[in-house]
Amino acid sequence: MSRIPITRCQFLIPFADIYDEIGAPTASLLEKFRLPTSLMEKADDFVPLLRAVDFAERGQQSQGIVDFGFQAAKRLEFCHLSARLRTVVGYSPTLFTALQQVCKLATLEDNVLNMWLEHSDDHVKICSKLIGTSGLAHLEHSQWLQNIFPIHIVRQFAGPGWEPATIAFEARYVPSLETRSCWPNTRFLSGQFASWIEVPRSFMALTNAIGELSPDCLDDEATSAGDDVIRSLRLMLPSYLDEGIPSVAEIAEMAGTSVRSLQRRLSLAGLTYSELLEAARFEKAAKLLRTTDAKVIEVAFAAGYADPAHFTRAFRRMSGTTPRRFRHEARPR
Template sequence: MAEIPLTRGQHIILFWEMLGKIGAPTESLLEKHKLPALLYGKEDAYLPIKNSIHFVETAARAQGITDCGWEIAKLYTVEHLTYGTRLQMANAPTLFQALRVACLRTRFEATNSKMWLEFHKSSLRVCTHLQGTAGHHHLEYPQWIQNILPIEIVRHFVGRRWAPETMAFEARYVPGLSVQALWPATRFLAAEKSSWIDVPVEYLGLTPINKERDDNTDLESALENPNSLIHSLRLLLPAYIDGKTPSLRDIADMANTSTRSLQRLLAEAGMGYRDILNTVRFEKAAHLLKETDIKITDIAMSMGYSSAAHFTRAFQNVAGVPPFKFRLFHRISAWKDVGLAESGK
């Protein structure tokens, strides 16, 4: 039996709200396209993609809105993702991990969405595809959102002004000149096998910019929500990294809770205890790679790994690049910053 491709109501609500602000009628148009006449509170409900695209196209044409996909996409931020996706992304230690979360969670945004990562020369290509939509018109609307999502994720780690060198669409579509003018550093491609953007590999090991932390969170009170729990563990565990680390049962005892309750809270955030241990090890190793000249083998041993090869595999799984490249990228970036500072004197 064929599946019905569905999208989260949040994506249609963005356009629906935009129409409301210009006084455009929507109720009859939604009903005409067999969609709910009222969308209030239906951000996490699912709607048929085909009908949704037809609604957007009809309304955009009636209101004279050009490049409608962009008009919707520019309203889109990471805050519009599902709660579960935001929770897991908030705990991603690096850009690479955040993009992997997006890939794993993409079907919660659209049931026929596929998102994957490919290394391409000196970049990581973030690809998306809506399965079962061959022959559909105006797929540039959802494809704009598909491309904006990884761009927004990258900006959380690189800065708000970042833009990809290339943005590709599956649809036979290229943005109008007025939209292209807003993306002066970006080349647009049409009729590709998937929608995609390229992210420089040297960005993959970056940590979030200005991530707010409450260093006063204690382990027991942190059990009230998964994010606080993970944060408190990331404060606690560095003290044990160079020796014997506490077991999950030990942590549960410290928090005055059961092992099962602890596992449930971690699962809610999409993480296991070993994931958090690996994150803490990565953060310590990243600091040593950036700030010291300690040999990679010695760093591996100090982190409790049995070999440099084991450490390299674990580090690359988090950062997307091996330790020696991570150190090299950081040194090059630091040299560039010094050069810019000196040239500004």
């Protein structure tokens, strides 16, 4: 157990929107798979990736939605990438530079997402693979998203109408005739070593009209969304704080392990689940206090505290100051 596969809530939103539009019981289905119901407020928080895939597959089967992954991918745009990736792409001088940086920072979107470039004489493949998920069913839903974002990145340089000559899926999946008709000039492949799209090699030198890449945006090492289970939990827990905090047993189930194994892993890091939870609550509250004008009582509820006084005591214990004082000092003058 090295990590829990997690993904940004942003990628679950289009699936939920489609559910809503056809009148499906979206909230109850999200609850069934232990996923947050208030997704729009948590676009940059994280949820278990495999539960999100199961949620999409259940909708495809129960609601008769054809190519659910494709339908969701159509609703995603470049602006839905994390802010850091958008900045990196926006200030890259060439498409090649942008793709190199995106490959380094791919785990900002999904913590088990591995991206790389493969070069041939005429084309470059932008490849992606979810580490540790080989052989799992229904991953075509996620792989549509894995392929659609490189397409949007290339379009920042090649223009909004560009389409790849080939879209490949690691899953043994064949898009429907209706889906293929939306991409009449694109070849689809399934059962590949990874998911990938094909880009002309000549595109690598396409320049970006925005400007040079800021040195602050370039890292020699990627800042990942989480290399181990503890970091994954810290990213995932904020999604659940206002909807009933998961028990340690539920968290162990999400991690695909036993309660004893999870507690042993936490113990090796010098933590208990309660301490991990308290840290996640504090980090969410601090972020809301710094970046929003939400009332302190609203911040308390969002961080999973039913009693504002309890929240204030817990926040002071973690920070040495009150929430109001923290907000005052954290805001630029």
